[in-house]
Amino acid sequence: MKPKVYIARPISKQVEEYIGEHCDYKKWQGEGAIPLDVLMEEVKNVEGVLVQHAPITNELLDQAPHLKIVSNSAVGYDSFDLAAMKQHRVLGTHTPFVLDETVADLAMSLMLATARRVPELNNFVKQGKWNTQTKSQELFGIDVHHTTMGIIGMGRIGEKIARRARFGFEMDVLYNSRTPKPELEETYGIVYSELEALLKKSDFVVLIVPLTPETHHLMGEKQFAQMKNTAILINCARGAVVDESALVRALETGEIRGAGLDVFEQEPVLTDNPLLQMEQVVALPHIGSATEQTRAAMLMKAAENLVAGVTGGVPENVVKELQELLEE
Ligand SMILES: NC(=O)C1=CN([C@@H]2O[C@H](COP(=O)(O)OP(=O)(O)OC[C@H]3O[C@@H](n4cnc5c(N)ncnc54)[C@H](O)[C@@H]3O)[C@@H](O)[C@H]2O)C=CC1
Numbered sequence: 438m439k440p441k442v443y444i445a446r447p448i449s450k451q452v453e454e455y456i457g458e459h460c461d462y463k464k465w466q467g468e469g470a471i472p473l474d475v476l477m478e479e480v481k482n483v484e485g486v487l488v489q490h491a492p493i494t495n496e497l498l499d500q501a502p503h504l505k506i507v508s509n510s511a512v513g514y515d516s517f518d519l520a521a522m523k524q525h526r527v528l529g530t531h532t533p534f535v536l537d538e539t540v541a542d543l544a545m546s547l548m549l550a551t552a553r554r555v556p557e558l559n560n561f562v563k564q565g566k567w568n569t570q571t572k573s574q575e576l577f578g579i580d581v582h583h584t585t586m587g588i589i590g591m592g593r594i595g596e597k598i599a600r601r602a603r604f605g606f607e608m609d610v611l612y613n614s615r616t617p618k619p620e621l622e623e624t625y626g627i628v629y630s631e632l633e634a635l636l637k638k639s640d641f642v643v644l645i646v647p648l649t650p651e652t653h654h655l656m657g658e659k660q661f662a663q664m665k666n667t668a669i670l671i672n673c674a675r676g677a678v679v680d681e682s683a684l685v686r687a688l689e690t691g692e693i694r695g696a697g698l699d700v701f702e703q704e705p706v707l708t709d710n711p712l713l714q715m716e717q718v719v720a721l722p723h724i725g726s727a728t729e730q731t732r733a734a735m736l737m738k739a740a741e742n743l744v745a746g747v748t749g750g751v752p753e754n755v756v757k758e759l760q761e762l763l764e765e
């Protein structure tokens with residue numbers, strides 16, 4: 438008999454066929470994200486579940502006595518209650534590497550869009566506001582090339598962003614990360630910096646760290662005060678890495694110039710969020726990895742991890758905090 442699994446997000450035909458070869462599966466057929474009460478019900482009898490960002494809580498795990506693996510079709514796994522998964526001996530996997538270039542491309546797009554006011558000026562033209570009276574200075578942005586980028590989080594994606602900035606835009610690149618990587622300085626001239634110095638020197642501050650208790654509200658009032666008044670914040674990590682109320686104040690008071698945000702503390706972002714009313718903010722709906730090619734690769738990787746986890750194999754991408762479960 439094939440192991441039972443539940444697929445809690447839409448998947449392609451190809452991925453569905455692959456899972457079907459190895460598992461007896463049921464899938465979420467509704468619109469948008471699966472409601473938590475539905476997921477809670479569906480996990481009761483399965484050995485594996487494929488999700489994207491759905492919170493894996495102690496309560497959910499209590500309902501799922503047969504569960505062996507949660508395969509997350511994303512690289513970030515702040516949605517996992519790691520202690521509860523350890524306690525319930527449930528493996529958690531993610532999808533590293535396959536999305537690095539795509540997320541790095543998006544970080545650069547956000548930086549360019551914010552610095553050169555692309556969405557704002559696109560609206561300006563389409564709304565018929567460009568006319569013979571338009572003053573050219575009203576359309577000015579700021580340069581990106583030959584400026585300084587400070588990257589917070591020099592992991593898989595951070596490194597791809599750094600290389601784009603250094604070689605594509607000839608920027609000086611500083612970074613702050615838990616573990617300095619001296620080879621980056623030797624090979625590429627990408628320089629480790631303490632956080633405060635990075636914030637003081639950077640024209641663009643890019644966040645690409647995991648959301649953890651240590652990085653929650655890493656950017657708050659104090660950090661915005663340390664940034665240049667002309668600097669732009671780019672957040673491609675998770676919304677809660679930034680204290681959004683402090684960001685609103687920093688933008689209102691001109692403490693920083695602008696922000697390009699792919700992620701928000703509350704997603705989908707609420708329409709009354711003041712950030713959405715600000716011209717100097719470019720806002721995107723969490724699309725860092727959202728290209729056809731990359732999402733297909735992520736889903737296939739997530740499916741492979743799922744199948745390995747329920748068929749006695751060793752999933753390739755068990756998150757580091759749960760790897761000890763493989764040794765038991
Ligand atoms: N906007 C989007 O759609 C996407 C967002 N992400 C987010 O980006 C994060 C990073 O992804 P990867 O580069 O693959 O992860 P990674 O694990 O390769 O790199 C993370 C880096 O952050 C550093 N770090 C961790 N805690 C830190 C701290 N307290 N201070 C400074 N540095 C710290 C680590 O040392 C590591 O170098 C993911 O966890 C996810 O939350 C990832 C993909 C898409």
Ligand SMILES: O=C(O)C(=O)CO
Nearest residue numbers: 510511512513725726
């Ligand atoms: O992979 C992630 O962590 C995302 O946020 C979506 O790609």
